[in-house]
Amino acid sequence: MKKAIYAGSFDPFTNGHFHILTRALHIFDEVTLLVGKSPSKRTLFSAEERVTMLEELFKDNKKVQVDLFQGLLVEYAKQNGIKALIRGLRPTGDFESEFQMASMNKKLYPESETIFLMTEGENYYLSSSLVKEIYKHGTDISEFVPTIILDWLDRKGREAI
Numbered sequence: 758m759k760k761a762i763y764a765g766s767f768d769p770f771t772n773g774h775f776h777i778l779t780r781a782l783h784i785f786d787e788v789t790l791l792v793g794k795s796p797s798k799r800t801l802f803s804a805e806e807r808v809t810m811l812e813e814l815f816k817d818n819k820k821v822q823v824d825l826f827q828g829l830l831v832e833y834a835k836q837n838g839i840k841a842l843i844r845g846l847r848p849t850g851d852f853e854s855e856f857q858m859a860s861m862n863k864k865l866y867p868e869s870e871t872i873f874l875m876t877e878g879e880n881y882y883l884s885s886s887l888v889k890e891i892y893k894h895g896t897d898i899s900e901f902v903p904t905i906i907l908d909w910l911d912r913k914g915r916e917a918i
Contacts, residue, residue, distance in 0.1 A: 759784070761841035761872070764791035764830050766885065767807050768800040769906045770814065773883035777845035777874050778821070784872070785841065787820050794827040801889060801918055802909070814905045831866035842871045847881050893918040 763778055767790070781788050790811050794804035802810070808825050815821040826833045834842065842862060844855050859871035876883070883901055892898045893915050899907055 758786045759841070760787045760789070760839045761785040761843050762789045762791050762830065762834055762837075762839050763843040764793060764826070764833075766793050766795070766798065766800060767811065768802055768885050769888065769902055769910060770807075770811060771880075771883045771885055771888055771902050771906075772900070773845065773847075773876055773880035775903060776877065776880050777843065780874050781843045781872075782820055785820075787822060788843065789822040789824055789837075789839065790815070791830070791833060792823070792825045793830075794825055796827075801913060806909070810906060810909045814903055829865070831862050831869060834869055835866055840866075840869050842869055844871055844873050845876055846873050847876045847884075849881070849884075889918050 761781055761784070763781055765774065767774060778788060778790065792804055792807045792811065800807075804825050808823055811823045815823065830842065834840065842859070844859065846852060846855060855873065859873075862869055862871060888898055888901050891901075892910055895915065898910075902910070
């Protein structure tokens with residue numbers, strides 16, 4: 758079985774993330790959405806909430822696993838025998854930092870491979886922080902996030918952002 762990891766903070770998970778995941782599922786038999794937990798990063802949703810919302814979103818898709826990690830992605834990958842790391846690239850300056858991270862991951866886990874998937878036109882400008890900012894100001898973001906994620910945002914409330 759070909760497995761991959763698609764890691765991120767996913768705060769919140771956007772249609773851009775969804776599109777990258779969908780494309781990864783055409784290549785791999787199983788993809789683990791790995792929610793990063795960083796004590797230094799301020800997020801709208803707790804790591805546990807992000808895991809729960811993703812489990813809810815993908816409850817009917819057996820090819821998608823959801824997990825939580827704190828620490829180095831390559832350590833999680835090694836511990837779980839997963840060698841493919843999925844990264845989405847936007848035409849907004851992502852490449853240099855993503856290339857640096859992929860190079861370090863390769864150094865730390867030589868058996869790993871990072872697969873870059875380019876975002877497509879309708880999603881290339883999306884970011885979780887931009888979606889939160891737009892939502893905070895009362896704009897409809899239903900075209901930018903899955904319905905389940907919008908429900909979570911509505912329950913959290915605009916004032917929480």
